[in-house]
Amino acid sequence: MxxxxxxxxxxxxxNHKPVKKKRLYFVGLAMPLLAAMMPEGWESEIVLxxxxxxxxxTDADLIGxxxxxxxxxxxxxxxxxxxxxxxxxxxxxxxxxxxxxxxLKHCDSVVVGDAELVWQELLKDYEEGKLKKIYERNLERGWFSTPMPRFDLITSKNIGDFLPVQAGRGCPNTCSFCSVACLYKGHYIKKPLNEVVRDIKQVKDLGFKKFLLLDDNIFSDREYLDKLLTEIKKLDMQWMSQCDIRIGRESELLKKLSDSGCTTLSFGLESISAESLKGMNKSWANPLEYPKLINNIHSHGIDVSTEMVVGGEGDTLSSIRDTKKFIEDNKITVPRFYILxxxxxxxFFKDMTEAGRIIKEDIYSFDGTEAVHVPKLMTTDELTNAYWKLYESLFTFKSILKRNVLRKKFFKNPGKYLFYFAVNLFYRYQIKQRITPNIF
Ligand code: B12
Structure with a gap:
């Protein structure tokens, strides 16, 4: 074997130590999928x-x-x-x-992009002692298939109360800073509905009541999403996902989302500056419309989680400060920010390199918590400082209370808002230590 x-x-x-946590809430799908694609005669072990x-x-022969x-x-x-x-x-x-x-300088072989179409070939080559340097074959645009992920290899570990499921990969938008756009180039590929249902059922059969649909943008194909929601509803689960904020215009679809058990959607809003969004090739998003869209999503009983960046081409020190008011006015429970x-x-990397605006050479330190490019309307240091000030201003006790407790919906579900309150306190503690909070 x-x-x-x-x-x-x-x-x-x-401090150059691997981040450690007691529990990992967001489990990725790649490892359980690779394990599921191992041929007979192979044993698989997953380490998170x-x-x-x-x-x-380890006595393992091969390390992925x-x-x-x-x-x-x-x-x-x-x-x-x-x-x-x-x-x-x-x-x-x-x-x-x-x-x-x-x-490649540090390993024997690299799989570029999706592994599904090359994994068997790679393993065969390995067994025959003729491993190639690079394996790359993109999944056909349109549809893709996967086996059922091997969750049995991770369910005994200290993970959260939900498991990941994937319906689609990629996104039709091509925001200039986004890695998804690099690999999928504005394409969206999806799994047949019966496979997605099969995967959700597995999660349910394992005793989980929730799943995370970890697609990049579930609003990529409206018709497909509509059919998917009909199927999800039958399974009687709670679920979370992420998508394009324009879904907030679609009241009928939002009702269907909510009826199907969707509790939270995460949105990359990026900025309240239209100029910054334009610089990110994201002018399809209109920050003036954000409050209306967020309100509509909230009114359907779906929580809104936001990811934003500071340091875009239109950002000024005052627009970064104003982001605090935007978050508070829109009652965003757990806001997250990165430096663009x-x-x-x-x-974005290509553009900044060509313009000579990248000031740090060590690309491995590009973790979104320190400015590494020269912004247009402030200095690099001003951007880093404004970023931490914004975080501090939103994680005062007053702001935490305003966003999580002093809201009309609090008494409808106090447990949920108290949980968010606790998450906010943890974020506050991290921000004080200059650790960027993330969703781990
Ligand atoms: C879940 C997730 C996490 C989890 C990981 C949980 C865990 N430890 O198990 C958490 C929340 C911890 C996390 C953390 C981070 N993440 Co993350 N994460 C994701 C997310 C949402 C889903 C990943 C997933 O399961 N996808 C579904 C699987 C099937 O797709 P896949 O991972 O691409 O895997 C396929 C192929 O890539 C390939 N493959 C993947 N790994 C391997 C390994 C081998 C050996 C082989 C052969 C093939 C292979 O095979 C798979 C099947 O085709 C993606 C978004 C996305 N679109 O994927 C971001 C994403 C991968 N994360 C990203 C980032 C930036 C991070 C962080 C750096 C964030 C931060 N600022 O701290 C950290 C780094 C963590 C780390 N380990 O180093 C970026 C990566 C961008 C880039 N250029 O690399 C993404 C794309 C999000 C984004 N839109 O920018 N993340």
């Missing part, structure tokens, strides 16, 4: 480094390591350690795909 060890690494913290240690003395954003530096370090021990190492995932040549960062591979 051969064995593969599949590792989802943890990014490094400021955030909550467990990597067994460097995932890569995400700046966390790729930890993936590379792990790869190096295993290679020193004579193991064969494969890197895959977003960041290795975007910087495959660089990743030119991730290698994106159009």
């Amino acid at each position: 051969k064995k593969i060890l599949l590792i989802q690494p943890s990014p490094y913290d400021k 480094e955030i909550i467990e240690d990597i067994p460097f003395d 390591i995932s890569t995400m954003g700046h966390g790729v530096i930890r993936s590379i370090d792990i790869a190096k350690q295993f290679r020193e021990k004579g193991k064969t190492v494969i890197l895959g995932g977003y960041m290795a795909s975007i910087m495959a040549e660089e990743a 960062t030119p991730i290698p591979g994106t159009k």
